[in-house]
Amino acid sequence: MKTYILRIYRYKKGKPHNLVGLVEEVGTKGSRGFTNLEELWEIINSPIPPLSSRYKRVIGVLV
Numbered sequence: 010m011k012t013y014i015l016r017i018y019r020y021k022k023g024k025p026h027n028l029v030g031l032v033e034e035v036g037t038k039g040s041r042g043f044t045n046l047e048e049l050w051e052i053i054n055s056p057i058p059p060l061s062s063r064y065k066r067v068i069g070v071l072v
Contacts, residue, residue: 012036013053 017030026046032053033040043049 011053015049 012035014033014035015030016033017028019027019029021027028046028049029042029044030049031040031042032049041052043052
């Protein structure tokens with residue numbers, strides 16, 4: 010299961026689709042910005058990369 014840190018910087022009252030913020034996946038570097046609810050949904054529901062690519066990414070950081 011993925012765990013995220015979600016930072017919402019702006020939203021319009023009465024219009025929940027108008028969000029602006031950042032999403033950071035716990036245990037990874039960097040964050041991704043979003044400007045509406047659809048973009049946030051795409052980030053959170055992105056597929057988990059195969060184990061081999063996650064392993065290569067970790068090795069690349071350590072070397």
